[in-house]
Amino acid sequence: MDAEPNDVDPITAIERAVSELRRSGGRAPWSRPAPGHEHHGEPGPHGGHRPSFGWKGPRHEHPFANMARYRLLSTLDRLGDGASVNELAAAIGVDQPRASRVVAECVERGLVTRSTDSRDARRSIIALTESGRAVLDERRRERRNAVERALDGFTPEEREQFAALLARFVAGGRSG
Numbered sequence: 001m002d003a004e005p006n007d008v009d010p011i012t013a014i015e016r017a018v019s020e021l022r023r024s025g026g027r028a029p030w031s032r033p034a035p036g037h038e039h040h041g042e043p044g045p046h047g048g049h050r051p052s053f054g055w056k057g058p059r060h061e062h063p064f065a066n067m068a069r070y071r072l073l074s075t076l077d078r079l080g081d082g083a084s085v086n087e088l089a090a091a092i093g094v095d096q097p098r099a100s101r102v103v104a105e106c107v108e109r110g111l112v113t114r115s116t117d118s119r120d121a122r123r124s125i126i127a128l129t130e131s132g133r134a135v136l137d138e139r140r141r142e143r144r145n146a147v148e149r150a151l152d153g154f155t156p157e158e159r160e161q162f163a164a165l166l167a168r169f170v171a172g173g174r175s176g
Contacts, residue, residue: 010156011147013163017170018147068094068102073111073128073136081127084117088126111135 008016075091076083083091089099103126106112111132117123128136151159 010159010163011144011151014147014151014159014166015143017163017166019143020170068092068098069106069109069111070136070139072099072102072106073132076112076126076128077133077136082125084123085126106132 071092072088075088079087079091085099085103086096088103089096092099094102103112103114103124107114109131110129113127113129115125115127117125151162154162
């Protein structure tokens with residue numbers, strides 16, 4: 001989370017802070033479900049589960065696969081088209097083989113393209129497709145809507161205060 005809460009609106013600041021918490025390898029112990037209470041998908045509006053993010057196939061998939069795709073697409077959007085698998089791996093905090101598997105899954109789903117760098121045939125260039133951008137935009141809208149719903153009873157001042165405190169909390173977790 002690079003921006004300070006007063007550089008952006010409170011909802012964006014809170015989204016960024018929550019995203020940073022999820023991205024960090026040091027999840028708080030209270031964020032993990034108790035054994036036997038793991039969450040395996042999101043309930044849909046008609047029961048059952050929503051289809052997994054960026055996937056048109058079977059509806060039950062491990063949520064971490066979903067998160068890995070989102071992190072990859074979001075990072076690729078931030079870095080710009082033309083990032084290599086190694087650059088993506090470093091940016092999302094996984095090893096190169098894991099990043100390569102996630103890229104392959106995203107290629108299979110039509111979310112990204114993979115091509116060979118014309119200057120170095122050993123290097124793959126990864127780019128978002130229109131489908132990938134649409135999925136990423138939809139996921140961001142869903143995340144923003146969730147934060148807005150959670151803050152529904154907050155005053156504008158409370159939203160700003162919460163955003164500032166959450167940003168401090170996340171920053172404190174990075175320095176420890």
